[in-house]
Amino acid sequence: MTESILDDDLLARIRSRAAVHDRENTFFDDDLRDLAEIGWLRMLTPVERGGLGFGLERVAAEQTRLATAAPATALGINMHLVWTGVAKVLLDRGDASLAWVLDDAARGEVFxxxxxxxxxxxxxxxxxxxxxxxxxxxxxxxxxxxxxxxxxxxxxxxxxxxxxxxxxxxxxxxxxxxxxxxxxxxxxxxxxxxxxxxxxxxxxxxxxxxxxxxxxxxxxAGPSADPLIFAIFACFEILLSAVYTGLSQRAVVLAVEAAQRRRSLKYDGRPYAHDPDIRWKVAEAGIAHDGIPPQIAALARDVDLLVDHGAAWFPRLVGLKVRATESARFVVDQALRVSGGSAIASSSELGRLYRDVIAGIFHPSDGESAHNTVANALLGPAPD
Structure with a gap:
């Protein structure tokens, strides 16, 4: 990936605020201000309209990086990026009905x-x-x-x-x-x-x-082939998957740190990273996480390149969302097992990720809806 516009110093500051916002149940005003200053709100606005000119693939990668520090910040700002993404997807396909959204975003409006x-x-x-x-x-x-x-x-x-x-x-x-x-x-x-x-x-x-x-x-009313519906589904499912994949990425890092930090009496005071059971759990987390980023990048790239998957778009998009959120839940669970009981402390970052990842099951498309979409694609409509 091209170097992120979110540098390590800002990422660290955003991470340092995340626990406070979670504990105090407050909004990420400082994060939003700092992200706006580096162009986050106008990433999807074309350069000629005052934006950064990024495609969906680049923005998904940026959101994954942000979510490694503050998943709730990334999830919140996702909604702005979905609308600007919808406007760009339509504009790329010759529909300028929401071009003004891109212009407003360049001027600092928040959608x-x-x-x-x-x-x-x-x-x-x-x-x-x-x-x-x-x-x-x-x-x-x-x-x-x-x-x-x-x-x-x-x-x-x-x-x-x-x-x-x-x-x-x-x-x-x-x-x-x-x-x-x-x-x-x-x-x-x-x-x-x-x-x-x-x-x-x-x-x-x-x-x-x-x-x-x-x-x-x-x-x-009812199902529609209007390009707006595709644009909303594509941007929402891909960017949502990116957020939970960033959360998953951070959980793998925390699992590795815990395995290297914790000491085992059974292994003469050596790190738990020497324990084959712990190594297996860390590896399981890594394997589960590793398969998702390429899927996000591939589908986002297809949107950027105007690839026409026809009716197959929807099962691919909902499938990605389910895999990304369920994989993230599994990864966090493995990281908890590796980290031990200290992870359930209210001050624990991994404990917060464990709570945050649960929200993934409630976003559209939920498991029932996604499976219905994929079943219809593979088997045809269910008989009455």
């Missing part, structure tokens, strides 16, 4: 994802939020959005909702809201087991109006 809803297992193909059309072409959104990462800092919020004013032709409406839009309330309700610094709070929409120029899609 967040306001799509997740409690109980909505249709994900992007249905919504419990109401989108009410207005005479001027805008929409008023009413509903509750959960897991709104970057809640304390976003300036642009991507949302969607259901317009059912024509019951036989319901539409899913995608738009952006500004921070100061009337009817947008951010709750202070984020006190979780994992990824605490992401501050992914609930957002309540009460007739919040997106003007016509910020309404960028009106799609039939």
């Amino acid at each position: 967040a994802f306001g799509n997740s809803e409690a109980g909505n297992d249709l994900v992007l193909f249905g919504s419990t939020t109401r989108a009410e059309p207005r005479p001027d072409g805008g929409y008023a959104f009413t509903g509750r959005k959960i897991f709104t990462s970057l809640a304390p800092a976003w300036t642009r919020l991507g949302v969607f909702g259901l317009d059912d004013t024509e019951p036989d032709r319901p539409l899913l409406v995608h738009a952006f809201l500004d921070r100061d839009t009337a009817g947008v309330t951010t709750l202070d309700d984020w006190d979780t087991l994992a990824m605490r610094a992401s501050q992914s709070r609930t957002t309540v929409l009460d007739g919040a109006v997106a003007p016509a120029e910020r309404v960028f899609r009106r799609l039939p």
